[in-house]
Structure formats: C-alpha cells, structure tokens
Amino acid sequence: xxxxxxxxxxxxxxxxxxxxxxxxxxxxxxxxxxxxxxxxxxxxxxxxxxxxxxxxxxxxxxxxxxxxxxxxxxxxxxxxxxxxxxxxx
Numbered sequence: 001x002x003x004x005x006x007x008x009x010x011x012x013x014x015x016x017x018x019x020x021x022x023x024x025x026x027x028x029x030x031x032x033x034x035x036x037x038x039x040x041x042x043x044x045x046x047x048x049x050x051x052x053x054x055x056x057x058x059x060x061x062x063x064x065x066x067x068x069x070x071x072x073x074x075x076x077x078x079x080x081x082x083x084x085x086x087x088x089x
Contacts, residue, residue, distance in 0.1 A: 012034065017032050025053065
C-alpha cells in the first residue's frame with residue numbers, strides 16, 4: 001500500500017489512501033479511519049463537479065465496504081475536514 005497521510009482525532013486516526021478521477025466531473029478520495037479501538041473503516045468521498053469543473057456541486061461520503069451514505073454530521077464533517085486539510089483547500 002502506498003504511504004498514507006495520517007491525522008489523529010480523539011484517539012482515532014484518519015489516513016488518506018488514494019484519489020481517482022473518472023471523467024473529470026467526478027473525483028473520489030479513499031480515506032481510512034482507524035478508530036480508538038483499532039477497528040478500520042474505509043470511506044469514499046465523492047465530489048461531483050459542475051460541467052466547467054470549477055466548483056464542487058455535491059459531496060457524498062459513504063462507507064466503502066457497505067456503500068451506506070454517512071448521515072452522521074459530526075463524522076461526515078471530520079472526514080471532509082481531514083480531506084480538505086490534506087488537499088490544502
């Protein structure tokens with residue numbers, strides 16, 4: 001596995017795993033969360049861009065193992081904040 005970027009929150013650690021772009025309108029980022037109990041959860045953050053590729057129209061955060069969309073706002077915001085900090089936004 002490639003070297004991962006790491007950030008810690010309250011005993012849990014986020015890792016940036018990879019980035020993929022499909023047609024230029026969809027960007028996917030793979031994030032690993034190792035919780036304080038050592039349980040690993042893989043997430044995928046999907047950014048849907050507008051047709052001119054200048055603005056993120058929608059961001060979807062999902063558990064990549066179950067495809068369940070994350071509705072817990074606290075967790076969702078932590079994942080997005082980690083990703084934005086990693087990307088330098």
